Amino acid sequence: MSTKKNNKTLILVILLLVIVGMAVGYAALSQVIQINGTANITAQWKIMFTNIEEGKMNGAETNTEPSYTATTANFDVNLLYPGASAQYLVTVENKGSIDAELINIDGIEAANAETPTDITYSINAKENDPLPSGSKKDYIVTVQWDADATEIPESKTKTATITLNYQQTD
Amino acid sequence: MSKLKLKKTNLTMISLIIIFILFLTISIGYSCLQQKLNIYGKSTIIADESGKYINGNSTYSYKIINSQKQEESNYIIYDVKLTIVNMDNDIGSWEISFDVPKGYNDFISNIKEGFSKKYENGRLTIYSENGYLSKGNTLELEIQFAIDGEFSINNLTLNGKLASEII
Numbered sequence: 001m002s003t004k005k006n007n008k009t010l011i012l013v014i015l016l017l018v019i020v021g022m023a024v025g026y027a028a029l030s031q032v033i034q035i036n037g038t039a040n041i042t043a044q045w046k047i048m049f050t051n052i053e054e055g056k057m058n059g060a061e062t063n064t065e066p067s068y069t070a071t072t073a074n075f076d077v078n079l080l081y082p083g084a085s086a087q088y089l090v091t092v093e094n095k096g097s098i099d100a101e102l103i104n105i106d107g108i109e110a111a112n113a114e115t116p117t118d119i120t121y122s123i124n125a126k127e128n129d130p131l132p133s134g135s136k137k138d139y140i141v142t143v144q145w146d147a148d149a150t151e152i153p154e155s156k157t158k159t160a161t162i163t164l165n166y167q168q169t170d
Numbered sequence: 171m172s173k174l175k176l177k178k179t180n181l182t183m184i185s186l187i188i189i190f191i192l193f194l195t196i197s198i199g200y201s202c203l204q205q206k207l208n209i210y211g212k213s214t215i216i217a218d219e220s221g222k223y224i225n226g227n228s229t230y231s232y233k234i235i236n237s238q239k240q241e242e243s244n245y246i247i248y249d250v251k252l253t254i255v256n257m258d259n260d261i262g263s264w265e266i267s268f269d270v271p272k273g274y275n276d277f278i279s280n281i282k283e284g285f286s287k288k289y290e291n292g293r294l295t296i297y298s299e300n301g302y303l304s305k306g307n308t309l310e311l312e313i314q315f316a317i318d319g320e321f322s323i324n325n326l327t328l329n330g331k332l333a334s335e336i337i
Contacts, residue, residue: 047205059227063214071205076212081225081331083258090209098203111211119213143213147259150330152224156215161208168203 046096047131047166049073052088055140059084075141079119083147092164093136099169102129111160116153118146121160131166139164226331227257232323240316245275248315253308254328260304261329265297266311268326273318280314303328 048070054062057077064076066088077086094100105125112120125139141162216225236249254266269292276289287296296311303309315321326333 045203045205047207049207061216063212072208072210074210074212076214078214078216080216081227086213088211092207100205116215119215121211121213123209141209141211143211145213145215150224152215158213160211162211164207164209166205166207 043098044096045098045100045168047092047094047100049090050093050095050136051091055087055089057086059145060086060143062086077143079143079145082118082145082149085142085144088141090139090141091136092131092139092166094131094133097133099133100131100166101169102127102131102164103167104165106163106165107161111158111162114158115155116158118149118153119158120144120146121158121162123162125164130169224331226328226333228255228328228331228333229257229336230254230323230326230328230333231336234321235312237321240278244318245273245278245316246318246321247278248317248321250313250315250321252311252313252323254311254326254333255308256303256305256328258305258328258331260302262302263297263299264301264303264309265295265329266309266326267293267295269324270294270315271317271319271322275316275318278316282312285311 049068049072052066052068052073052075054066054075059080061078061080062076063078064074066073066075068074068090073088073090075086075088077088079086102125104127105123108121108123120143122142123139124142129137131137143160230253232250232252234248234250237246239246252266256264270289272292274289274292274294276287276294279287279294281287281296285296285298285301287294289295296313301309323335326335
């Protein structure tokens with residue numbers, strides 16, 4: 001009886017040793033593989049004004065030299081008589097690496113609704129005008145005094161803020 | 171069982187939250203790629219010195235062909251040829267106005283038949299209904315002015331727009 005018991009115990013111990021040995025052996029044969037990755041954003045989003053200059057002037061004189069920054073362009077003009085008009089050429093450039101398009105133009109209607117209504121602003125930009133990466137576009141901003149005006153309005157100055165909204169294309 | 175159910179619900183909630191956060195991140199990242207460019211314009215109407223008349227491009231000149239003092243009065247009758255060149259828009263019905271000297275007498279001043287005139291507050295207006303004057307064309311008028319003094323024309327306007335005198 002005791003021999004049998006001893007045998008059982010021995011087998012158990014041997015089994016245990018085998019399991020431990022397998023576990024240790026497995027652990028020794030394991031290899032940690034590490035994947036290191038680094039992601040850098042190299043794309044650039046850069047839509048900006050790069051120039052504004054006086055265009056065709058008819059009965060108009062530039063009051064202050066036009067100027068620009070990356071996001072604003074300014075002009076100041078005097079209109080001498082009804083029918084006078086002034087044009088300013090504005091350059092928009094996509095200096096980034098992502099294609100863009102002009103999704104809408106704001107401010108024209110609001111400006112033209114203000115007094116004096118004989119002075120109107122316009123721009124030859126169109127919605128969905130594409131501006132691919134690396135390209136530039138010249139737009140003409142025109143301000144004019146209605147040729148049919150027969151009296152000088154009380155309010156002689158009119159300002160406008162024309163906003164060009166660009167978004168990346170799909 | 172209830173513990174298992176709770177565990178499942180928690181996992182589902184966590185998954186949904188993660189998906190939502192990912193979605194937000196993507197949409198915020200997408201909407202950032204916009205650019206607004208502003209053009210600020212200012213325009214000012216510059217009126218003439220008197221501030222009363224609008225500057226136009228037309229020109230005018232006049233010539234005194236004859237002048238003769240009227241008998242038994244201080245008036246001098248001036249026969250004047252007035253020439254206006256329209257350099258603004260085409261006009262379907264022209265109207266000329268100008269200041270006349272204080273001694274002007276409208277009753278004994280004359281204008282060629284077919285034209286009309288009116289005098290008010292020191293300003294004489296001559297007009298022709300249906301008088302077409304296209305841009306670039308010339309209008310010549312012969313007018314007889316009766317003036318107690320020297321003759322002059324000032325602030326001549328063609329359809330409301332100030333013309334420049336060519337001497």
